Amino acid sequence: MSATIFDSRPLAARMMAELQQEAAEFRKQHRRSARLAQIIIGRDPAAEVYSRQLVRSCRRIGLSCVTLAYPFEVEEEEIRSEVATLSEAPTTDGIVLLLPLPDHIRQRVVTEILRPEKDVDGLGPRNAGNLLLGFPSFIPSTADVVLTVLREAGIRVAGQHAVIVGRSNIGGKPIALTLMREDATVTICHSQTRDLAEITRSADILVVSTGKPGLITAEMVKPGAVVLDAGITTVDGKVVGDVDSESVARVASFLTPVPGGLGPLTHLMLIRHTLLGPQ
Numbered sequence: 284m285s286a287t288i289f290d291s292r293p294l295a296a297r298m299m300a301e302l303q304q305e306a307a308e309f310r311k312q313h314r315r316s317a318r319l320a321q322i323i324i325g326r327d328p329a330a331e332v333y334s335r336q337l338v339r340s341c342r343r344i345g346l347s348c349v350t351l352a353y354p355f356e357v358e359e360e361e362i363r364s365e366v367a368t369l370s371e372a373p374t375t376d377g378i379v380l381l382l383p384l385p386d387h388i389r390q391r392v393v394t395e396i397l398r399p400e401k402d403v404d405g406l407g408p409r410n411a412g413n414l415l416l417g418f419p420s421f422i423p424s425t426a427d428v429v430l431t432v433l434r435e436a437g438i439r440v441a442g443q444h445a446v447i448v449g450r451s452n453i454g455g456k457p458i459a460l461t462l463m464r465e466d467a468t469v470t471i472c473h474s475q476t477r478d479l480a481e482i483t484r485s486a487d488i489l490v491v492s493t494g495k496p497g498l499i500t501a502e503m504v505k506p507g508a509v510v511l512d513a514g515i516t517t518v519d520g521k522v523v524g525d526v527d528s529e530s531v532a533r534v535a536s537f538l539t540p541v542p543g544g545l546g547p548l549t550h551l552m553l554i555r556h557t558l559l560g561p562q
């Protein structure tokens with residue numbers, strides 16, 4: 284078996300065109316451009332890559348993008364008050380807090396005051412709760428991208444065994460919930476899981492989101508499985524995923540590569556949330 288390697292470019296181009304239309308529609312209706320505010324604290328390389336993608340695509344699509352960059356030492360209260368101000372600002376439509384946050388800044392404290400209807404990456408308790416309960420909500424962009432790519436590739440989810448490796452609040456956890464909503468049978472694995480390979484080998488759909496380059500090797504994948512790599516780690520300035528793609532491509536039937544797979548769609552999905560609202 285040799286996997287189909289997913290190429291996100293055609294889908295990215297279609298999303299870009301759709302979003303340009305939506306942004307124009309927004310301007311017509313509101314007599315101003317939609318506005319996305321991003322808050323980035325410190326100098327995490329992956330967050331910086333993502334931040335630049337947002338700036339560039341907002342410009343191409345026709346949104347205004349405000350970047351608020353803070354040094355690592357910034358106090359929690361300053362971020363909290365910035366989020367409160369943006370939440371009240373009538374011309375700010377979406378707010379995203381780029382992770383990771385420094386340890387002294389509590390995600391709960393800063394997302395609690397983020398208005399749910401502007402929390403376009405689903406970071407706050409209201410959206411996360413709504414996702415858990417199956418109510419309309421903003422879901423973290425990566426989870427939305429996973430669903431969209433499975434749909435795009437015509438991969439059936441209902442009844443399939445989906446194994447998720449990783450349990451972060453913007454990765455594994457929401458991916459597991461969205462796949463469960465699509466009627467998959469879901470198993471969640473993480474750093475403390477015993478016999479990881481045995482579990483991943485039983486996956487029809489394997490989604491990996493750990494930030495551990497090379498974690499998933501061919502022996503851990505069932506022949507013919509669908510493998511989605513949502514890992515993003517920067518090594519020597521290059522972005523790498525969690526899957527040893529060379530070996531896994533020989534076993535899987537479908538594989539999303541890093542770079543060029545899920546990654547380039549993530550920020551477009553965030554812009555989509557800003558323009559279209561919760562789903």
Ligand SMILES: Nc1nc(=O)c2c([nH]1)NC[C@@H]1CN(c3ccc(C(=O)N[C@@H](CCC(=O)O)C(=O)O)cc3)C=[N+]21
Binds near residue numbers: 404515541549
């Ligand atoms: N609230 C929040 N939501 C996020 O989704 C979020 C975040 N915070 N903090 C930072 C991480 C990192 N992240 C990336 C997504 C895609 C690429 C990406 O598109 N990478 C390209 C490669 C780019 C290159 O090679 O320079 C690719 O995979 O092909 C990178 C980084 C989203 N994150």
